Amino acid sequence: MDNFRRKPSIVDEIKKQRILHVNDRKTLDHAVKILNRYFVVGLDAKVQRGPSRKYVTYIVLATSNELILVDVHSLQRMPTSKMFDLLALAKLLSDPNITKVGFGMSAKQQLIKVALGGYFLQGVVDMQEAFRAIEITNSHLTAPSGAACEGLRTLEKICYNLLDKQIPAELCDNPEGAYLSEMGRIGVVTEAFIVFHAYVELERRVRPSHLQSLIAELLTEPAYDDYLKLCIPWNSVYLVETVDGYLDAVEYLKTCSVIGFDSEWKPTRCPGAPGRMALLQVASDDKVFLFDVLELHRVLTYGDWALLKSIFTDSDIVKLGFDTRDDAKLLKDFMGPVEMESVKDMALIMRALEKLRPEHMTPKGRVFPVVRGLSRLCNVLLGRPLNKSKKLSMTNWEKRPLAKVFLEYAALDAHCLVLCWRELLRRLGKKAVELIDISVIAYSVETEALRQAM
Incomplete structure (x- = not known):
C-alpha cells in the first residue's frame, strides 16, 4: 500500500519558485506587471476572523514562475495608502x-471583493x-499515476x-505564521500553487480550448424540471400535530418493514451545528x-x-437515513437516549458502493x-436530483x-430514501442487503487504515 501511496512532497517544487x-x-x-503577462493565474485568500467579521490578510497569486504574496494589511496601513x-x-x-483558478472560492470571493474596494472577481x-x-x-482525466489513494x-x-505529489501533514497555512519560518511562508502559498499547476495539468490532459467549456458544462445547475418530484398522492402525506394523529401514525409505522427518516430544524449561525428539531419526517413505500x-x-x-x-x-x-449523526442527536432531545437498531446510513452506502x-x-x-449528498444519490439511482x-x-x-x-x-x-433503497435492492439482486453490509464494512476498514497510514 505504501509503495503507491508515498509520493514526493509538494514543498520541494514550491521552493523552486520565487516568492x-x-x-x-x-x-x-511590480507584481501587477508580472501578472499582466499571464492569461491564467492561481488565486487564494487567507482569511482571519476578527471580533465581528472575517477579513482577508493575504491575497496569494501563482504563475508558472512566481508566487506573489499580497500583504493586504500592510498595504492598507501605509501612511499614504488609499484604496x-x-x-x-x-x-x-x-x-x-x-x-483565476482558486479553491473553495464561494466563501472567499465576497471577502476579496471587500479587500479590493468593491471590485467583484470575474473569470x-x-x-x-x-x-x-x-x-x-471523466475519471480518466483526473486519475493518478499508479493506484488511487x-x-x-x-x-x-x-x-x-x-x-x-503529496502535501506534508505538518504544512501550516496560518497567515500569522508567514514571517516566522520558511515553512510558514510556503504554507501560505501552497493552495494557490497547487490549483494553478493542477489547472495547467488538466489543460494538458484536455485540449486547452475545451477545458473551460467542459468545466462550464459540468457545473451547470439543474433546471426546475430536472428535479425529482414527490411521486405519491398528496393525500398520502400526513401532517401529524395531534395526539390522535400521532397514535395513528405510530400504529401504521409498526407494520412497516422499511422506513426512511429525516429531520428539519431552524438554521443556526454555527455551520454544521443543528438546533432543536422542528419537523421529523418518516416515510414508508406509499x-x-x-x-x-x-x-x-x-x-x-414522555410516555407518548x-x-x-x-x-x-x-x-x-x-431505518434509512442520510448522514444520520445529527438526526440521532436531535431525537435524543425529546425521546431520551436512543439506541437505534437496523439503521442504514445511505451516505456511507453511497460512498462504499461507488468505490x-x-x-x-x-x-x-x-x-x-x-x-451533493442525498441529491446526488437520487440523481444516480433515480435519474433526477x-x-x-x-x-x-x-x-x-x-x-x-x-x-x-x-x-x-x-x-x-x-420518501426518496425508500425509493433509493428499493432501486439498490433491484440493482444488486437477491443478496443485495448482504452485499451492501459487506461493502460498507470493507470501505470503512480500508478508509480508516489509509488514514492511519498517512
Whole structure:
C-alpha cells in the first residue's frame, strides 16, 4: 500500500519558485506587471476572523514562475495608502479575460471583493468544484499515476492525482505564521500553487480550448424540471400535530418493514451545528408522516414519545437515513437516549458502493456533478436530483404554518430514501442487503487504515 501511496512532497517544487512579498506600492506595481503577462493565474485568500467579521490578510497569486504574496494589511496601513493603491490589482482580478483558478472560492470571493474596494472577481474557476465534476464524469482525466489513494481531502487529492505529489501533514497555512519560518511562508502559498499547476495539468490532459467549456458544462445547475418530484398522492402525506394523529401514525409505522427518516430544524449561525428539531419526517413505500415536533411537544407526554422511540429501536424495521449523526442527536432531545437498531446510513452506502461496486452505481439519466449528498444519490439511482436550493433547505422550519412547498420538500427528503433503497435492492439482486453490509464494512476498514497510514 505504501509503495503507491508515498509520493514526493509538494514543498520541494514550491521552493523552486520565487516568492514575491508585496507590502508597499513599489512591490505592488511590480507584481501587477508580472501578472499582466499571464492569461491564467492561481488565486487564494487567507482569511482571519476578527471580533465581528472575517477579513482577508493575504491575497496569494501563482504563475508558472512566481508566487506573489499580497500583504493586504500592510498595504492598507501605509501612511499614504488609499484604496486606489490596490486599483490596478483589483482591475486585473475583475478582468474576465484572465482566468483565476482558486479553491473553495464561494466563501472567499465576497471577502476579496471587500479587500479590493468593491471590485467583484470575474473569470474564476473553482478547482474544488471543477475537479469533483470531472472526476465524476471523466475519471480518466483526473486519475493518478499508479493506484488511487482513498481518504484524501479534495486539495490533497488534486495534488496527488494531477501533480503526482503529496502535501506534508505538518504544512501550516496560518497567515500569522508567514514571517516566522520558511515553512510558514510556503504554507501560505501552497493552495494557490497547487490549483494553478493542477489547472495547467488538466489543460494538458484536455485540449486547452475545451477545458473551460467542459468545466462550464459540468457545473451547470439543474433546471426546475430536472428535479425529482414527490411521486405519491398528496393525500398520502400526513401532517401529524395531534395526539390522535400521532397514535395513528405510530400504529401504521409498526407494520412497516422499511422506513426512511429525516429531520428539519431552524438554521443556526454555527455551520454544521443543528438546533432543536422542528419537523421529523418518516416515510414508508406509499405514505409519509410529517411529525410537527414543536406542536407535539405541547400535547404529548414522555410516555407518548416512547411509542415512536420503539420504532427506532425495533431491529425488525429497517431505518434509512442520510448522514444520520445529527438526526440521532436531535431525537435524543425529546425521546431520551436512543439506541437505534437496523439503521442504514445511505451516505456511507453511497460512498462504499461507488468505490467497491461502481458497476451497480451507473447513473440513471443525466448526472449533474454540482449536486451533493442525498441529491446526488437520487440523481444516480433515480435519474433526477433533489432540489436543495437555499430557499428550501435553509428556511425557518420553526415558522408556522409551513407552506405546502416546504412540506413537499420535507416529505420528499424522507420518501426518496425508500425509493433509493428499493432501486439498490433491484440493482444488486437477491443478496443485495448482504452485499451492501459487506461493502460498507470493507470501505470503512480500508478508509480508516489509509488514514492511519498517512
